Amino acid sequence: MIIGMTSVVLFLLAWQFAPVLGLINGRFTSQPSEVVKTAAIVLASPEFWMHARISLLEFGLGFVLAILFSIPLGILLGTSRLARQLLDPPLMALYIAPNIVLLPIIIVWLGIGVGSKVAIVFLGAIFPIIVNTMAGMREADWQLIRLCRSFGGTQLDVFRRVLFPSSLPAILLGIRLAVGRAVLGVVVAELYASQAGIGYQITTYGQSMRVDYLLVYVLAVSIFGYSLTQGVRKIEDRLQRWRPVR
Amino acid sequence: MMRLYEQFQDLVLGVASLLVLVVVWQLVVELGLVNPFFVSKPTLVATEMASQLNSGILLRHTVATLHALVLSFGLAAGVGIGLGLLAGWFRDVESALDPFIWFKYSAPTIAFYPLFIAWLGYGLPTIVAIAFLFALTPIYANTVSAIRNVDANLVRAARSFGARPHDIFLRVAIPGSIPMIVAGLRLGVGRALTGVVVAELFGSTEGLGYAVGFYGQKLQTTPMMVIIVVVVILGVLLTQLLSRFEAATSFWRTGS
Numbered sequence: 001m002i003i004g005m006t007s008v009v010l011f012l013l014a015w016q017f018a019p020v021l022g023l024i025n026g027r028f029t030s031q032p033s034e035v036v037k038t039a040a041i042v043l044a045s046p047e048f049w050m051h052a053r054i055s056l057l058e059f060g061l062g063f064v065l066a067i068l069f070s071i072p073l074g075i076l077l078g079t080s081r082l083a084r085q086l087l088d089p090p091l092m093a094l095y096i097a098p099n100i101v102l103l104p105i106i107i108v109w110l111g112i113g114v115g116s117k118v119a120i121v122f123l124g125a126i127f128p129i130i131v132n133t134m135a136g137m138r139e140a141d142w143q144l145i146r147l148c149r150s151f152g153g154t155q156l157d158v159f160r161r162v163l164f165p166s167s168l169p170a171i172l173l174g175i176r177l178a179v180g181r182a183v184l185g186v187v188v189a190e191l192y193a194s195q196a197g198i199g200y201q202i203t204t205y206g207q208s209m210r211v212d213y214l215l216v217y218v219l220a221v222s223i224f225g226y227s228l229t230q231g232v233r234k235i236e237d238r239l240q241r242w243r244p245v246r
Numbered sequence: 247m248m249r250l251y252e253q254f255q256d257l258v259l260g261v262a263s264l265l266v267l268v269v270v271w272q273l274v275v276e277l278g279l280v281n282p283f284f285v286s287k288p289t290l291v292a293t294e295m296a297s298q299l300n301s302g303i304l305l306r307h308t309v310a311t312l313h314a315l316v317l318s319f320g321l322a323a324g325v326g327i328g329l330g331l332l333a334g335w336f337r338d339v340e341s342a343l344d345p346f347i348w349f350k351y352s353a354p355t356i357a358f359y360p361l362f363i364a365w366l367g368y369g370l371p372t373i374v375a376i377a378f379l380f381a382l383t384p385i386y387a388n389t390v391s392a393i394r395n396v397d398a399n400l401v402r403a404a405r406s407f408g409a410r411p412h413d414i415f416l417r418v419a420i421p422g423s424i425p426m427i428v429a430g431l432r433l434g435v436g437r438a439l440t441g442v443v444v445a446e447l448f449g450s451t452e453g454l455g456y457a458v459g460f461y462g463q464k465l466q467t468t469p470m471m472v473i474i475v476v477v478v479i480l481g482v483l484l485t486q487l488l489s490r491f492e493a494a495t496s497f498w499r500t501g502s
Contacts, residue, residue, distance in 0.1 A: 003338050003342050004342060004344050006342070007343070007346075008345045008346075028364045082259075085260065086259055089263060089264060090264060092482075093481070093482050094478070096436055096482055098439055098440035098477065098481065100440060101455065103447070104459050105458075105467060105471070105474065108284065108462060108467060108470075109284055180351075180352070183352075184356070187354040188356055191356065191357065191359075191448065192447060192459075202357045206357075206359070206361070209360070209364065214357070218353055218357045221353070222349060222354070223352075226348070226352035
């Protein structure tokens with residue numbers, strides 16, 4: 001902890017004083033003190049919140065749609081062998097491939113507004129959730145399934161009382177991995193073509209070399225992604241608690 | 247025999263599903279359900295791909311992308327494994343690096359591209375830098391946890407036979423962590439490809455990412471589809487290659 005703090009402080013000091021000492025050109029790097037000052041201005045401006053709201057809307061819509069779509073599909077793939085054999089190869093290919101490459105064609109389809117961002121968030125988020133839901137379903141304890149059946153559990157009971165609860169940690173892991181990809185998706189899509197949003201602001205400030213503003217916006221995105229990831233991790237831990245230690 | 251049949255069945259059904267996808271794509275366009283302006287169609291994509299292959303333009307973009315990929319992935323592998331070994335072995339190094347890794351992990355790297363262009367210039371150096379940062383995290387993280395999770399019994403055994411710390415590092419920790427490091431490389435290569443393509447989309451005059459953006463601005467869906475297909479194939483091939491490597495480096499292990 002102390003060492004981590006020290007290294008951060010050293011980094012900030014170097015960043016603060018290197019331009020002063022003329023070691024690097026401050027125009028291209030800004031300074032921590034500048035960034036803090038700018039952060040106060042930016043956070044107080046209604047402009048920031050307006051753009052943040054738009055990005056958040058795009059992220060939220062795409063992510064909720066992704067969850068609603070991928071969990072059922074993952075369940076289907078995890079429980080049906082035929083579905084897995086048919087859908088696994090194309091899904092895997094799309095999971096591996098950088099789905100950002102679809103961005104230009106999605107813009108042709110949906111325009112440069114909210115729709116194309118929602119689509120990119122959706123595409124970025126579905127694959128980790130599908131793959132992990134599928135894995136969770138398949139790794140369910142066979143003995144528990146058999147136990148449930150021998151006590152007269154129907155297919156639905158097996159699913160509700162064994163498969164779903166036991167795959168919940170895997171599903172949440174998928175959601176956690178999806179957060180990072182979805183945040184990247186929304187920012188890249190807005191950077192590429194948009195009229196509003198955090199990514200739009202980043203391009204504007206980047207092109208005019210306002211490094212301090214750019215860093216404040218980038219930091220805002222980082223903090224958002226980090227907190228959301230940590231939030232999902234908290235839920236994972238809470239759900240993990242009732243499990244017996246193996 | 248049964249296993250062989252099962253593997254065979256997986257392959258047959260997988261190929262069949264891809265074929266069905268292509269046929270459905272062609273049919274919905276032929277039947278007029280979807281406007282070919284938006285999705286093109288497989289026959290057009292195949293013809294376009296052949297003509298791009300003949301003119302050499304597809305090859306040029308692919309080579310440019312692979313060039314940036316090799317440089318950035320090589321750099322990420324070197325730095326990631328190097329730092330990972332240090333951080334895995336010395337806890338202090340890990341605590342010193344941790345805040346930066348966390349920041350890098352949650353910050354959208356691509357947002358820095360205007361800065362990278364200002365620092366490094368337009369084109370290859372910026373692309374390599376961004377893809378390097380994309381690929382670094384999984385390689386570093388896997389290396390650290392591989393070294394951390396080396397079998398304690400092996401370490402104890404080596405120590406009781408008089409091994410010194412550097413013996414343990416070289417003879418137990420490193421060989422024991424190779425499979426997990428290679429798994430990190432497999433994750434990293436996919437992310438490096440994403441990084442290269444994204445960076446090319448923003449600041450480049452060649453490469454597959456540039457090409458897909460270029461055709462996108464001209465609203466030419468057929469050549470875009472060609473590039474998308476090439477990128478998907480490239481991603482699958484690279485990951486398969488690293489998976490093979492992964493299997494090859496862990497073959498000597500006994501099942502555990």
